[in-house]
Amino acid sequence: MVSVSRRSLLALGAALPVLGHLDWAVAAPPKASTDKVLLNYNESPYGPSLxxxxxxxxxxxxxxxxxYTHMYALAELFAQQQGIGEEQVAVFSGSMAALRYAVLAFTSQxxxxxxxxxxxxxxxxxxxxNKAPVKEVNLNAEHAHDIPAMLAADPxxxxxxxxxxxxxxxxxxPTDAIRQALENQPKGCVLVVDEAYIDFADAPSVVSWVKDHDxxxxxxxxxxxxxxxxxRLGLAIGQPALxxxxxxxxxxxxxxxxxxLGGLASLEDVKLLGQRKALNAQARDETVAWLKGRGFTCTASHSNCFMIDVQRPAKEVVQRLAAHGVLVGRVWDNWPQWMRVTVGSKQEMARFRQVFAAQVEHSA
Structure with missing residues (x-):
């Protein structure tokens, strides 16, 4: 089987037609069984590829x-594409399961x-x-992880x-900050990097680093x-002992x-990532620009979600939008005026802007 590197995937993505030539009809999401606009769970509006x-x-x-045969085939293909060993890839029923197991494995009282x-x-x-102590560290001024503060939080x-x-x-x-965390974390500590959204960003993955770090x-x-x-399909990548x-x-x-089999077909479609990344970026950036033009601050998102400072208790705004069929969320206790919005399809984001303008902007 021919090995496909991440670099070649990125090159293919860069060679895709410009956004203005994207075929929105081909990318139309499956017909929903509800009239509600679902922008609340960071799901894809397009569903699995054909x-x-x-x-x-x-x-x-x-x-x-x-x-098991399909599981091994999926691990092998992902490993080939990433330039790592098949034994460094484990398949789980969603990455949430792997994340929960990691917490149970690596933390204690x-x-x-x-x-x-x-x-x-x-x-x-x-x-x-697991009765393990938890230290939560505020994001820094750029809304990135504050790595120095995290390293100092619990020796x-x-x-x-x-x-x-x-x-x-x-x-x-930044990648350099992640490397700083890996090189300076407490002895016996495991750094878990959740890349659920990495394919929406231009930043490099750190998957290849597992070859040199246990x-x-x-x-x-x-x-x-x-x-x-x-x-429910996810992967954990690390050295076999981990x-x-x-x-x-x-x-x-x-x-x-x-x-x-759906996962295998998705990995085999080398054009899919670039196409969906472009669709997401256009819908996201158009909406963020629209919000900023009306005086609302948004996070600098590289993902399929972003947060808006709605300049009032965000839970009230979430409820008001939901009453008009647009579901967004959630609200974090330490950011009470900010709400998260998932990036939907072009049509869904147009509907979000319409309802937001009527229910939030015009009611300010």
């Missing part, structure tokens, strides 16, 4: 067998969790269930969690840019063969 849907349908016929705030809440929730930390791009802000933490775990998912949130520590909590935790 090739992935066809593969998933074929996968139904394999449901009578354990899907004496080895805590350090993470940013606002950020994805699952690590904190998992650590609390006995068992796990540093870094979501890049960050959820909910969509902001990036204290780095990287998470990837098919839920976001590949549109397979309901299929992956074995996760397997104790969920060994052979693989989804159905149909999900795995």
């Amino acid at each position: 090739a992935a849907r066809e593969a998933m349908q074929r996968g139904v016929a394999t449901a009578g067998r354990y899907p 004496t080895r805590g969790l350090v993470m940013a705030t606002p950020s994805y809440e699952v690590p904190r929730q998992s650590a609390e269930s 006995q930390a068992g796990m540093l969690y870094l979501c890049n791009p960050n959820n909910p802000t969509g902001t990036l933490t 204290d780095l775990l990287v998470l990837r998912t098919f839920s976001k840019i590949y549109g397979m949130a309901g299929a 992956l074995e520590r996760l397997a104790v909590f969920g060994g052979d935790n693989v989804p159905a063969g149909s999900s795995l």
Whole structure:
């Protein structure tokens, strides 16, 4: 099988037609069963690609067998594309499962969790269930992870969690800062880099770093840019000994063969990432520019979500938009005037702007 590197994938993406020539009709999302605009869970408005849907349908016929063959094939293809060993890739029923297992494996009552705030809440929730201490560190002025403050937060930390791009802000933490965290984290600590949204950004992945670091775990998912949130398919990437520590909590935790076949078809479609990244960027940047033009501050997102300072209690705004069929969210306690908005399709973002203008801007 021919190896496809990340560099070649990026080159293919760069060679795609310019945004003005994107075929929005081809990229139209599946017809929804509701009139609501769902911009609240960072899902893809496009769903699985056509090739992935066809593969998933074929996968139904394999449901009578354990899907190990498909699981190994998925790990092998991803490893080839990333230039790492197949033994450094583990398949899970969504990256959330791998993340929870990582918290259970790397933290304890004496080895805590350090993470940013606002950020994805699952690590904190998992650590609390594990009776592990949690130190949450505010994002810096650029809304990136404050790595020096995180390193100083707990000298006995068992796990540093870094979501890049960050959820909910969509902001990036520079690669040099991630390297600083890896090189200076407490002895025995594991750095977990959650790259659920990395394919929306121009920043490089740190997946290849696992070849040289036994204290780095990287998470990837098919839920976001590949549109397979309901299929529950994710990957954990690290050295085998590190992956074995996760397997104790969920060994052979693989989804159905149909999900795995959908994942394989998604990886094989080398044009898909570039096309969806471009669609997302245009819809996101158009809406952010519109909001800024009306005096609202937004985070500098490189993802499929961003946050808006609505200049009043954000929970009230979320409720007002929901009453008119536009669902957004959530609101973080330490950012009470900010709300997160998922980037939907071109039509969905137009509807968001229409309702926002009527219910928020004009009511200020």
